[in-house]
Amino acid sequence: MTGKHITINRTDAYRFEIPKSGAMNVPARIYTDQAGIDELTGNAGEWSALQQLVNVACLPGIQKAALAMADIHPGYGFPIGGIGAFDPDDGVISVAGVGFDINCGVRTLRTMLTRDEIAGKEDRLADKLMEHVPAGLGSTGELRLNEQEINRVLEQGASYAVGLGYGTPDDLGFIESGGKLHGADPSKVSKTAKQRQIQQVGTLGSGNHYVEVQYVDEIFDQEAASAYGLQQGQVTIMLHTGSRALGHQIGTDYLKTLEQASKTYNIPILERELVCAPINSPEGRDYYSAVMAGANCAFANRQVLTHLIREAFEDALGTPAEDIETLYEIAHNTVKFEDHDVDGAMKNLLVHRKGATRAFGPGRPEIPPRYMHIGQPVLVGGTMGTSSYILRGTDYGMDETFGSALHGAGRAMSRRAARKQYPAKSVVHRMKQLGITVRAHGKHAISEESPGAYKDIEAVINAMHGSGIVQKVARLKPLVCLKG
Amino acid sequence: MPWELLDHQADIGLQATGETLEQALADGVRGMLSLMVDPDTVTHQVTWEVRASGNDPGSLFVDLLNSVLATKDIHNAFFHDIVIDAVEQIGDDWRVSCRLFGEPINLKRHEVDSDVKAATYGGLRVEHDERGWLLRCLLDL
Structure with missing residues (x-):
């Protein structure tokens, strides 16, 4: 099962299809460019993202196609950048379709500051972010909740944090x-x-989690940028984190529950990590209820961290908290019930997005009224040395990918290889030359998260834009990056 | 090498070998701990008892790794080493009990590295022959 002998047909400039065959219930589709496909087939070793996508296409009740975005790379069970939508009556819910970092996601904040206004103050800002934002392995949050209060976090999500004074109802x-x-x-x-x-509420975590101060480098769609409140040269902030240890433990607990359920309900599993349960089974319903709770924990976590970022800006630059507004927040490790068009009829589906974001087109009621005529903002985190992007969802994406898009650049190199190839000192030096100030807690975080360890974000974004699933709105460049 | 880390594009593979299942399990835990902090910088001040279970040696391995991660977070501790006290098997019910030796995390003294979110069934492999045991799984970082 290495993915070496998988047939892939190009059906459009940026759309590739693996035809339905063998145990596949639907075809698989990948939205990328030819170079992306060449990389996937060239890397089809033991951990094959293509084989993982084919395995997802074999799951019961999957609708239309198993989908992957241009940032696809190997995960566990599902590929990262993978999407699977399931019929609630005969479909399944899968731990691997969500991942262990439940509701991991990105929030972008827009500020009233311009790039020029923080020039020369980057080190001070970086130091204050280090001071205010608990990050890295072993860090603990200032908020200590008992079990009853944790239960309220799990029920109420970000609004519980707002109730405690972290951020505002806006x-x-x-x-x-x-x-x-x-x-x-x-x-x-x-x-x-x-x-x-x-001890982990209001903590950033480690690995690829970060806070990054950025500026708007280029605007591609003026109408959308105006609706999103973005101007060239404006300072923005991107926060990437998830549900922390609570989410990890939910995944761990239900991996065992769903493994048993796969046997109980005779669900054929091609990879053990793909264990799942019928959506309409006690095990499936329990897992769904737990995932919703884990997701609310992530929402609350990002809300607390937003407040701490505002405190750091006020401390470093005197920026009032009200000058830092939430532009949008989206998650990329989720499972949710949503209405989508299937063969001309609207149908309620359970959509798994593993390393993929929701990207709804204009008019969907789930989008904030201010953005509804434009489409949902899609926030794509790049690397500390390249670019991040703000895109918008489209009607075509609603039809093609259940309103889903990519979540990042996608890793191209293993962490161990990155450690060898990119010593931290030289990465920091290179970033300084580019005008980017970097701080990190983990001793190998800078090497492992070095820009060279990721795919070329420009190529990945151009493929997604070219596919029509999302459209470019603005490119963001980093100024200050805090890694966990 | 009783344990070894394997390249994976997003996360990291962990492989442990041992003449006995107990040895392979212990070395798997040691390999995972090495990702988080240098165990030689952690002193033995506290002992924590940990239990794990599975329906075969593979799921037992994954559950043990995840139980160690849970102990780390609940007690905010790092570990210097592990001793496996017993592995029991009754039919397809496998259980392990062990002790972890370590201390509360001290960020002034412990140079932290990568956190491990979870041990997964991704790439899970168990081999057992006359030479001993091989255990392998993917860690989500």
């Missing part, structure tokens, strides 16, 4: 799902999961 209107998913049931989350979270 933030909530610009978070996917308002920062709270319905159907969360804290009783379906283990005591161990809650205990793991007690």
Whole structure:
């Protein structure tokens, strides 16, 4: 099962299809360019993203096609950049379709500052972000909640953090799902999961989680940029983190539950990590309720961190908190019920997005009224030395990919290889030459997250833009980056 | 090498070998701990007892790794080493009990590296022959 002998047909400039064959219930589609396909087939070793996508296409009840975006790379079970939508009556829910970092996502804040206004103050800002934002392995948050309070976080999401004075109600209107998913049931989350979270509320984490101060380098779509409140030279902030240890433990707990369920319901599994349960089974419903709770934990976490970022800006530059507004927040490790067109009829589906974001087109009621005529902002994090992007969802994306798009550049190199190839000192020096100030907690974080360890974000974005699934609005360039 | 880290584009593979299942399990834990902090910088001040279970040696391995991660977060501790006290098997019910030796995290003294989110069934492999055991899985970083 290495993916070496998978047939791939090009059906459009940026659309490739693996025809339905063997145990596949639907075809698989990848939205990328030819170079992206060449890289996937060239890397089809033991961890093959293509084979993982084919395995997803074999799951019961999957609708239309198993999908992957241009940032596709190998994950566990699902490929990262993978999407699978399932019929609630005969479909399944999968731990691997969500991942262990439940509702991991990105928030972009827009400020009233311009790039010129923070010139020369980058080091001070970086130091204050280090001071205010708990980050890295072993860091603990200032907020200590007991189990009862954790339960409220799991039910109420970001609004619970706002109630404690972290951020404002205005933030909530610009978070996917308002920062709270319905159907969360804290009783379906283990005591161990809650205990793991007690010291981790309001912490960034490590790995690829970051806070990055950026500026708007180029605007591609003036109407959309105006609606999103963006101008050239404006300073923005991007926050990337998730549900921390609570989410990890939910995944761990339900991996066991769903493994048993796969046997109970005779679901054929091509890779053990793809264990799943029928959506309409007690095990499937329990996992869904736990995931909703984990998602709310991530919403609350990003809300607390938004407040801490505002404090850091006020401390470093005297910027008032009200001058830093939430542009939007989207998640990229989720499973949600949504209405989508299937063969000409609207159908309620359970959509898994693993390393992929929601990207709804204009007119969808889920989009904040201010952005509804434009389409949902799609926030794509790049690397500390390249670019990030703000895109918008399209009607074509609604039809093609259940309103889904990419989440990042996508890794191109293993962490160990990056450690060898990109010593931290030389990366920091190179970033300084580019005018980018970097701070990190983990001793190998800078090497592992070096720009060279990722795919070329420009090529990835151009492929997605070219496909029509999303459209470019603005390119953001980094100024200050804090890594976990 | 009783344990080894394997390249993966996004995360990292972990492989442990041992003449006995107990040895392979312990070395798998040691390999995972090495990703987070240099175990030689962690002193033995506290002992934590950890139990894990599975329906075969593979799921037992993954559950043990995840139980160690949960212990780390709940007690905000790093570990210097592990001792496996017992592995029991009754039918397809596999259980392990062990002790972790370590101390509360001290960020002034411990130079932290990567956190491990979870051990997964991705790439899970178990081999057992007359030479011993091989255990392998993917860690989500």
